[in-house]
Amino acid sequence: MKPPPFDYSAPTTLDEALALLLEHGEDARPLAGGQSLVPLLSFRLARPSHLVDLAGISELGSIVVDDGHLVIGAMVRERAAERHDDVRLLAPLLAQALPLIGHPAIRSRGTIGGSLAHADPAAELPAVALLLDAELVAQSRDRGKRTIKAADFFSGFFTTALQPDEILTEVRIRRPALRTGSAIEEVARRHGDFAMVGAAAMVRLEDGKIADARVALTGVSDIPVRATEAEAILEGAEPTDEAFATAAEEAAKSLSPPADLHGSSSYRRHLATVLMRRTFKLAAQRAKEAA
Amino acid sequence: MQNIAERYTGASVKRSEDPRILTGTGCYVDDVRLPGMLHAAFVRSPSAHARITGVDVTEARKLPGVIAVLTGEELDALTVRGPGAAGMFSAGLPMPSFSVLATDKVRLVGDPVVLVVAESRYLAEDACELVVVDYEELPAVITQEQALDPAGPPIFEDLGSNVLVRSPVATFGDVEGAFARADRVVRAELRQHRHQNVPMECRGVVCSFDLGSGELTVYSATQGVHIARTGFATQLDMPLEKVRVLAGDIGGSFGLKLGAAREDIACAAASRRLGRPIRWIEDRSENLTASGQARDESFEVEAAISNEGHILGLRVKMIIDTGAYPGLGGMLPEAVKGMIPGPYKIGALSFESTAVITNKASYIAYRGPWASETWVRERMIDLIAKELAMEPLEVRLRNVVTRGEPPLQMLTGRSLVGVTSRESLDRIAALVDVEAFRRRQAEARAQGRYLGLGLATYIEAAPGPRTPGGGGGIMGPEQMRLRLEEDGTVTVFTSQMPHGQSHQTTLAQIAADEFGVPFDQVRVVVGDTDVVPMGFGTGGSRSATMAGGVSLHGARALRAKVFEVAAHLFEASPEDMDLAAGAVSVRGVPARAVPLGEIARAAHEPGRVPRDLEGDLEVTAEYDGGEGGWAGGTHAAIVEVDVETGQVRIERYLVAEDCGVLINPAIVEGQVRGGVAQGIGAVLLERSAYDPDSGQYLSSTFMDYLIPTACEIPRIEIEHIETVPLDADVNFRGVGEGGMIIAPPTLCNAIEDALSPMGVRVTEQHLPPCRILELIGAIALDP
């Protein structure tokens, strides 16, 4: 199971990398951690003519705090983010999500940006980015930088808003408001597998009521989705089990999840209901504790 | 130097395999490097069933670095058609004619069509993409119904239909009478799903044909070098003496790596053509798709029972899906029929079976190939218990045989001598405290939690009791050569071919004990047809008895011969010889001891000993299994089913097993746990899935074929039942397959017990989370 032939460059600056992408056109691809791309190469499902390795571009590898935003460079390894204090403090949902990604050996190489740009519908990070209203910054040689909202970033099955000559350079996450709790839970066949369905939820409480509830689902569509019906039902509601159950059931009605070897469409819809309920409850509990 | 006063047999002696395993210095087939070695890859069919109408290899041949591209037709001309490895299992069955690689048609997704040989596997795969094969699609025969349909396209035209064999109804006892007087009849259609061996190492071979000598040397990952050798010799039309098969370390097999595979033969033929070594290492997609699969059976079962829970009779109809090319499937129903009564007093049995051919990978041996007999029987017992509102344990106790009381034989003929099934049930009952569990279960249900208890009992012929025709189980007697070397060590040449079973340790333990040297003075040689005795190799849970037995008796025979030689040197009588601290002396005169090595040297010196003792100080021993015996036991599992997600957590798993005298407890327990893990995998995770319309294989990567990880397998508590010795010396029984035979029904019984408040009746062995929710009615069954 060996990759087909391709050419390779290892630029040390972002400008170099962007120039290479432009030069080699649509058949060139950036190489981040390789944990998704290399198996595709080994299966010969991806056949880029040229790989542009981003690992040598140090400006893509840092985590900084900038004006209440956590700014994570696209080439930050998932394991490094997992261990980083600022991630735990400023993006608790991300900190909860990272250990769910595969296994340590995957996370030591896999990158935040790579996972987002790969946009696997079962992956955790796209759902987290969507839930947190993250801003993804992309850059091209000819058009410079642009900021893409997470809601606009994931456009289809393994497809994002990134143009072929663009590289995702960083993701910006605003720190959560006070009295906010978050939770992420997934159902996978085995520990560390891609989730069949996952839910990431955040709840903000004010005067004991839900001021803001949000939930993003993986595995129910070709992109991560916000269950907006559930969010609407919960706004202003008491954080009770009944409320969460009702919200989850209503939201699940509009889902048409895919079916595969691991689960039917009905199964995934059912899991979405269960996981929305569970993550709302846990997020609300954590919001209470945060107060 | 080890203290040889301690006895090795029965102790968890550290393995002699481990230093190389743990330092990464083992030699697996993918580690073999020969000068001038080339690399093979196969063009494989993307279609389940199609006629090949054209093969164009021109572009592939032109690719730089490609040395040869051989089509199915070309290889057909270089080889002799034959049943291959399946021939071992197919006596008396219809055998289609087929070529080493597909020529006229392809019969499964992954069927090999063209062989590419290149300077690297990378280049070989590049060239494979340049081969153009034209296919004319045929309807895929995937389900049993499709295979049974006489209007369906025969997968092998020369067989005419996809029914390989229908065996007539066999009856034992008075079946009609049993059903006539039954208080009730419990019926079920039981499905055993297809899954597969999946050793961590895929198949592989390095074939090296020497043009000068006309000899073929094969480095193989195989469970038996002699069987592989016969396969190569036959299909390459070569004399056996010109073929040598070597095997080093093997990364697991579980029945997969038996004989010479079609791909192996193709590589050997190509090596002969090119005069260069050729390496083929199967990748995981090939392994999952095309290497072979197992356990694809369905059953219609009726049990005639009394209201007290006695099983008066069984009617069983079996259909087995043998896949495309011949494998083990055709003969397996015989083994299932013979074993289905297990250790129980079944009054009567009728059994009929049909074996069908489909466009799937061949049905091959997988750790306890006949295991569906235990699945069916143990599932039925629980359904009977449910019908009568009795504890499943109680139904088992009422039907299990008691040693010393009739029946002394299984309904299907084999003696039940030494069976300790009742003892194992009693032990599990003591360990579990069923009443306490039922209380806990009720409390949990009140809180919306679903716990279940399941148990199951089995016996396996490991190697089985002595039969009138002689012992040795189905694979015949076991041979061994043992030799005392000039350095005082003992070399043991065995036909066993360990691939995880630790024979280099266990056989040395026995030989060391019986001969009288320290464990580290015994070296066990495996895996070279030039040097090891003829024999089946390793499989069938027979090596503990057969190889353990021949090791015991052979070591004694070697000791006797050493004493005979020493007696001449001492001018004494062999009865007066003593062996202590690596030296032989006349008993009572230790000061004049002669080191063992010198005795061996003396035998090499002309004139020092009589002619008939001159030469290597060696014996060849053969063992027929002695009284043989059964292995078996009872397993129990306590599970919790999350009825919101369908996930199953195994809270506790217990084993009460009897595998005779333990040679090395740690090794025995490792075998049990490994087998149980595969059984858990079968129920919760593993399925070899085909699209029923296109015949596409759906479980072709490790993202879809899921084997359990450390988070899915619990600690497994193992108790050893005191065995009934049947033989004066050899009471080791096999243990390799048992865990995998009994774990699936154990777990399925536990899951059904957990879900009994919802009225769930488990009739299939594969219970992933989605299926569990369908069974409890929490979700609809999607079309």
Place this chain on the structure above:
Amino acid sequence: MSTFDVELTVNGTPRQGSVEPRRTLADFLREDLGLTGTHLGCEHGVCGACTVLVNGEPARSCLMLAVQARGADILTVEGLANNGVMNPLQQAMWESHGFQCGFCTPGFLMQITALLVENPNPGEEEIREALSGNLCRCTGYESIVNGVLRAAGHDGSPPEPRH
């Protein structure tokens, strides 16, 4: 296709080779450097048999290109023993009868090495979770867990038979 020079350190020794970009690190180690201890069980990053340490972190060498390892410090199973003397982890696994066929073993040893550096005294759950990305088909994992517990200073001895 052009080839690239790869210089890196493997088991403390500077090594080098010249490879196509598509050559995986696993194949580079096995074929170009002759270090066949690292095994290939799936070549798509699931089984973990190919696990090595890259700059101290566990990585699946089948999911890395050799060119990505330029300048890296790699530790493979061959680097664990010192002049043929097995290290305490290897000794512990030997005493605990950790493995059977041995094919998964190098990957496990490297992953466990990484685990014990990060967490020298892991509990059973932590061990199982940390090793859930390494597949073993022979053992059912219990003996491996026992070996890790033993390496971490607990008693992971193999059983006396219980009658």
